[in-house]
Amino acid sequence: MKLSPFPKVGIRPTIDGRLGGVRESLEERTLQQARAVADLIARELRYPDGSPVECVIADSCIGGVREAAACADKFRRENAGVSLTVTPCWCYGSETMDMDPHVPKAVWGFNGTERPGAVYLAAVLAGHTQKGLPAFGIYGQDVQAASDSEIPADVREKLLNFVRCGLAVAIMRGKSYLSMGGTSMGIAGSVVDPAMWEKWLGMRVEAIDMSEFAGRMRKGWYDPAEYEKALAWVKANCPEGKDYNSPDTTRSRGQIDSEWEDSVKMALIARDLMVGNPRLAEMGLGEQAQGHNAIAAGFQGQRQWTDHFPNGDFLEAILNSSFDWNGKRAPYIVATENDALNGAGMLFGWLLTHTAQIFADLRTYWSSTAIEQASGKNFSHPLVQDGILHLINSGPAALDGTGEQEIGGVPAMKPFWDITDAEVEECLKATIWHPSITEYFPGGGLSTRFRTRGGMPATMIRLNLVDGLGPALQIAEGHTIDLPEDVHDALDQRTNPTWPTTWFAPILNGRGPFRSAYEVMNHWGANHCVMSHGHIGHLYLTLASMLRIPVYMHNVSEERIFRPSAWRAFGTADLESADFRACAQYGPLYGNP
């Protein structure tokens, strides 16, 4: 993924500015604390391309406003997109605080008692709250000796989660969402709203007409050598399955072969449109070589493209996966049906985890009774209470979604740098490509079919756009579920056996939407959802608060919620309402609607 240089993490060692003893006694200790945090971040966190996260530390401790200003200048020069203030002692809050309104910020006040680091933490957070510059507060549970340079586990977790989410915010800033085509079948999420991307995510919306695909395919505006390589790889790795079309809608072998060829061309063209390709410049296509600086995109597909041309299943499946004919690499985020809101959700999930994201229709709630009626079998599972949700895209999903990768023997989706070659093979083997259903896709194409292995901890989200409110987020942690073969088959054949299926059981806590799996579906805000690997609802909550996007449904336990300290001033009895009030008060991160 050819993204511009990634933003760094700016570390601000603040200090008591009083010379004549106090400051001198603290200089080395304070700088050591900053260096320890920088080492932790570089050791534990990666950028989406797998390279270690870089930190930039202020040239001196910050004891007053001049040093604070010098640090801000350095952070601007060095492209620091996240701000982390650390200190073991008292400092002068309003004189040393970071006042950049657009950079996610946190403060770690060392919990020692020889010097009042925690008192500064509270004081400077009060300043942030008073000035409308919300900041995250990090304070260790246990008192540490002044000489203790260890970063305790609870502080470490908050530091790393803050930086993960802060970098997601910073990396999105200035990038594009590329709308490939327009509104798909009247899906509201594909009525792309530039203001949402600009004001909440600091991004821009780029748009291309679908004729750009037709034109590039017809004129051969893609790398011919890569095309041949990709087509050969597809023939060797993408097995074709049963043609479910009726005799009079079955397409000929030759037609399907040409649909494979077009599908591969479309994948190359979509990627080139997103991030550019220097090879195109060598072909005399200098403007096309630029791409649209897109970190996420959507493909309109249905309709009208798919009335005349092959569907985008192969394009979307392979670009969203962590591998292709060139080997393992970061996914390219592409939303089916140009559902830009789901595309934003996929982008969040990828930036938080660096793993592929499953795009799916939230198609059906299957109660245990309905499962028994449809399959003749009664089905029970320790993680299933009243029923399960059928996630199945009328399109593809990342092949990582097969669940053929593992962490500790448990199905997972991993960053590309952790995926083994054998796991890539398993993901490909677990996927069958069926000739698409002609009545849906008269232009043909191949549909992606797999079933996600059960037992994967997963988080399902949806970003919705609410008139008068702006974007709002839903989160449901849960697990993928294995159905017995015959039960799955009965339900899958009845639904659509040419598309990718994930059976999902949300974790229920008996409250609100999480009273039952039925209520989770009943409350879902749109036809699509994104599934990420892992129980990462807490990361989505932190990210949403940085972007001032309220969360109106989640099943994350209270102790895992980490938001700016100012959020507490909007209410502590009902965190959901407080979140809404805080987001309304601060407005979108990059400007009011």
Ligand SMILES: C[C@H](O)[C@@H](O)[C@@H](O)C(=O)CO
């Ligand atoms: C049946 C339609 O063709 C599908 O595309 C539709 O079910 C959707 O995916 C809507 O999100």
Ligand SMILES: [Mn+2]
């Ligand atoms: Mn859909």
